[in-house]
Amino acid sequence: MKIACVGGGPAGLYFSILMRRQDPSHDVTVYERNPAGATYGWGVTYWGDLLHELHAGDPESTRAIRDSSVRWSDGTAHIGDRTTTHHGDEGYGIGRRRLLELLTERAESLGVRLEFGHEIAGEAELPEADLVVAADGVRSAVRERHAGHFGTEVAHGRNKYLWLGTTKVFDSFTFAFVETPYGWIWCYAYGFSQDASTCVVECSPQTWTGLGLDRAGEAEGLALLEGLFARLLDGHRLIGRAHPGGGTSARWSNFPTLTNRTWSRGNLVLLGDAAHTTHYSIGAGTTLALQDAIALADALRGAEPGQYRLAPALAAYEKERKSALLSVQSAARLSAQWYENLPRYIHLPPHRMFALLGQRHSPLLPHVPPQLYYRIDRAAEQLQALRRLKRWLGPRLARALHARRG
Structure with a gap:
């Protein structure tokens, strides 16, 4: 053919x-x-x-x-000045x-x-x-x-996003949420080589215009973002998206x-x-x-x-x-x-907020109060753990009792 x-x-x-x-x-x-x-x-x-x-x-x-x-095996979230880590998110x-x-x-x-x-x-x-x-x-x-x-x-999403690189190398899949006078702005960051990471920045349209990112040139916009995510970047730079013909750009889009x-x-x-x-x-x-x-x-x-x-x-x-x-x-x-409804979750305790971040694919989550959903989810998880323990322990107890009777 x-x-x-x-x-x-x-x-x-x-x-x-x-x-x-x-x-x-x-x-x-x-x-x-x-x-x-x-x-x-x-x-x-x-x-x-x-x-x-x-x-x-x-x-x-x-x-x-x-x-x-x-490769990474953890997920880390920085929410304001608080940090929480979840183990087991293995990815490449x-x-x-x-x-x-x-x-x-x-x-x-x-x-x-x-x-x-x-x-x-x-x-x-x-x-x-x-x-x-x-x-x-x-x-x-x-x-x-x-x-x-x-x-x-x-169909275009409501939030604005920007695809960037950075010389900061992250050893886990990392989220950072920063509060500004105009609302929250956040990024997803992950390493892809020994000397670079991807950093995707996202925010609501109101935050985008309030911060002046709709009017800022590339250098000015990157400098503003470096200031907002200074704690995360630890002195490293943000770099605009590479282009096939050479050079970079920092162009905001709606997905x-x-x-x-x-x-x-x-x-x-x-x-x-x-x-x-x-x-x-x-x-x-x-x-x-x-x-x-x-x-x-x-x-x-x-x-x-x-x-x-x-x-x-x-x-x-x-x-x-x-x-x-x-x-x-x-x-x-x-x-x-x-993410478009982030204010609904962002003020939860960090470990709870991060847990619901992991549950964001649930069709029930938007319709159940976040604190209640978290408690239900934890209870279900504990019940599943008990069921797994029962399946593991049951045959062993039976064999032990049989041996004792023998």
Whole structure:
């Protein structure tokens, strides 16, 4: 099969790797509009379960990704001048640039052709192929030509956010909440290498305008944020988001949640952010894109060229991924809403506030008073612990009593 993949992000590259491993006779080309080695952003996160899925598809690239990642096992929250830590939140961070380098090297070693600096901008520019994969991101030019067919819808979140880097290296997934005269502002920070971390800053529109961040230039805005998060940064700088062409910027946005009614049109199929997005606060974007690549490659196993022969495989891929995404998209919506309603939770004792932060995916939480929800949740947790103890202790007591009677 001749396959053209538009977009050389993690999803497009990993899909090309899987297809060449599946059948080396596949003719696979990845078209990436940016130069080789150029990317945007800082680090990405993923969790241990993803490594098992990637290893099943390609052990070699999985080992390289794992070895280039940093790992944490705690979550820490700084709320004003108070700090609380939760143990057991095991996760991984890796630089986006490093992830792309590893996947690019692996794809090339398997015979995938990569055409960097090649932008597919018009209908006539779509390459001749049995299958065209649109993996060109949330602003997919390929998808937008047929937005009516795909049923593309975009809903923007209320809060403003800014994606930054910092030279401060965090050894846990860290939250910091700072109160200002105009409301709260907070960040999510995590390490992705031995010398850098990602720092995503978020606040309500009222706080954003009250602090003057809507009017501040890049240098002025970063200096203001460094002052607000001085305790967290410990003298380190904040750095604007890297751009493929070089340089950085600190541009505030409202997160776009994108959905599509259908994911394919003839021999064209959507992959990753071109098909769907989920709010960054659940840290699942890269994972979901890679899982899309796995599912699409699995669905195409044994498929033959031709629009009508491909249709069942593309339909099966869409059905599987839409079903898998339902719970994740629900969790992402609830997570975004939790932060949009932060004043409801921020004045709880830190350990309780952090506990409800971990429960922000619950559909009940917005409708139950926070203190009551916390008490119910703790009681349920203790009950589960007692049940686990009973299951563990029961057989042992029975054996002990049997031995004593003997």
